Amino acid sequence: MKDATKFIFVFTLCVLQVLIVIGALNWFVDPYSIHRSPPENPRQPVWMSKQLRIAKALYVRKLAPKGIVLGASTAQLAIDPSHPGWDNEIQPRYNLALPGANMYENLRYYQHARANAPLQKVLLGLDFVAFNHFTPLSDDFKEGLIASDKEGNIKSSFLMKTAMPLLSLNAVTASQKKFFARRKETHWANGLEIPEETGKRDWREAMLGSADGYVTRLLLPPPSHRFCLEDSSTPGSALGRLETLLRTAATDGTDIRLFIQPSHAFLMEALQATGYWDDYEIWERKLVALIEKINTEVLPEKKILLWDFSGYNTFTAEALAKDSTTAMKWYWDTGHYKKDLGDRVQDRIFGLNPPDREGSEDFGVLIDANNIDSHLKSIAEKRSAYLETQREDIQELKTRISNSTKNIPSYDCARLRESRF
């Protein structure tokens, strides 16, 4: 009895003591910025853990935003929720876009935000690669942190949301990282990512190398290195997830705006070089058809609009300098555009014409069933003109892509469909 009592006492004391110390340290360091009031100024720089999916999920619980930006790293780096185009009464607003997020993650984070506060406005940036059937789920995506089930019903996760930021190995790691980060901020308080220093950037390599990386890591992601686009009627398809998201938003009366990202023309050429341009066109057509269907079935009066900023326009066709030190004006790399361009995207979507920002008439086209054919035809025509001026760079791009994809076997998506029967 005496030994047993001593054992129980020491065991309990050790567990409690250590947990209290760890919990207190994590509370003090606050690696996910949830134990203090959120900054009032959305443009205040903050440090965010690299476990972004955990960090943003927890922060959204705290902030309960009524307006959100969704999408992948492209949107995280360029779409500022503090843009004046947003209605002022929609507060707070948060950029909930996540690097490499596929449509499943976008849907789940949308459901998460919706479970925390009624959403008034959503801006969703669409990336072609997020619709690939073979795009894997990120390692740090945790279903347990999402405040709703997969049907969108709110679920209770009190212990998870309490324990994760205080008593988890993730929190300990994040605290340690934050402690040694020496106040080097990574994001603005509204979730927009702060760009990295680019003082020594080799801009030619950044542009051409990223187009190459786009193909081998995003378009044809490991491990399967395949790309297949599935119909929205296919269970678990990315288009099906988008449909669920749009139907929910439409039913809730949320103002949702969609836009196709203004990727650099190099990225379009990468699709051409790998033979996926046809799929890109099919994707745009499917998006238009899906939105048309939802507008007809759910929203006969107030339409969901889809903007296309891709293709070959004044901004996306920005030329790459021959030297490696001259910075690109609008792009960090082929996929990621700068906030200045993101502001112009939002100007177009929200119908603003700020006098201090020059825009372009050919930047951003509202697409629907009536103009999709002419729009795609127009892109093809502009491409011909573009190729005339960028022949050398495009050739280099093609060579790079050809070298890096030579070991990737081709795949017929019909096999995927056959395997379901």
Place this chain on the structure above:
Amino acid sequence: MGFNSYAFIFLFLPFVWTLFYLIARTKGPAVLWLVGASFVFYAWNDPLLISVMGVSLLVNYAFALKMKPESTELSTSGKRFFLLGVTLNLALLSFFKLAASYGGHYQIAFESSLQVGFPLALSFLTFQQILFLSELKNGNTEKPRFLNYCLYMIFFPQLLAGPLVKPQHFFQQFADDKFFKIRWDFIPAGLTLIALGLFKKVSLADPIARFADSAFNAAQAGAVLTTGEAWSGALSFSFQIYFDLSGYADMAMGIALLFGLRLPWNFNSPYKADSLIEFWRRWHITLSQFARDFIYIPLGGSKNSFLMQGICLLSVMTLTGLWHGAGITFIAWGILHGFFLIVNHAWRRISPEKVSADQAVWVLWTKRFATFISLALLWVVFRAENIDTALSMWKSMAGMQTNVVTGINNIKIGEDRLWFLAVLVWLAPNSREWMVRFFSSIDPTHSSKAEKSISSAKYVWRCNEYWAAFLAMLFIVALLQLPESREFIYIQF
């Protein structure tokens, strides 16, 4: 609710334990409390499915009443009720197993379908019901009162994934008045096994699972794996399922000890087995014994005919595979195990002198290694989503893939983890050995001579403050990883 959840560790278990001992002076309400708590435990995620459990309890108890007349001889009608009871239990299990295999939908008429989920713990409830009816039929146990019977059947530490407990083993302890008093000497041992089990599950099994998933998901997606990647996946899963079941078995036993109840050991270092036959005597021990007693022996497997033995082995292992799920991969896994066991038995018949207790160390380790590699190969088809994936993995493991490109699959390989886990599996003492002094002290018949001989070793657990602090650390490490934890593998079966 799983043992590896905040809700169970911080709310359910402390609350149920405390209230039980507060009201334990009045046995009826105390038992009722444990039965009610067990229902809540199973109903946590899907309250509707608890009705299946309720119906099973009522129907089987009704059969038990019919089966056990006043006379010790079982009447003909009693035998009929036994067979009917077994059939109904298996029919219920089959219904839900098949429903789960078809994505939880049963086609009703042509256009409508009935959606059904697989009730948590139904597999082990079914087996335990059959065990109960059988022991009752054989006169090995008395007919218990309904509430006591319910507690025996659904007591929450034991049913999710076993161990299967014989009624006499349970009721013998239950009849002791000590059951209703706090067993202070049991609690340190219980906490030890809970901490150890949680650590095995959350800190060993779940982290290595990422490496297994990485390889198997890649193969399933059509990637051609290198030999190293495929072996990494197969070995990672072999260790994942090992520590998953081992962790569960320790936690189940530890939780039961907190309530003063000893459960049978269900796991005994199966990868230290030097043959597949030996492996099945160490892996999910009570389930293996159940399959032996209720399928293998009744089919005639214990007779001295090699052909009959082979047929019975194949039948038992195919059914075992089928029990995991109606998928072709589980059936293939079962058939292959049956085939390997036949080869193992054939080898023993050909060279019986090879099986000896004092074999050379290198012979023993060679056998262990060969057994482990066979198991790892067989786990591949168990883990794979389909046969194509399994074939692709095997082909990669054999180095027979022709169009392999290194460095592009992005598959995680945890080589250092694999070495660490291999050392733990083969060189570290298991829970039974760790706890030999405690279990020998409460039951002198518990341990073998070999086990008793190590009871003075330094690594054997003692009820002192050093062990308490060490186990507290393991517990904390596991707690910190709890948000990353997954369900126990065997719960889904």
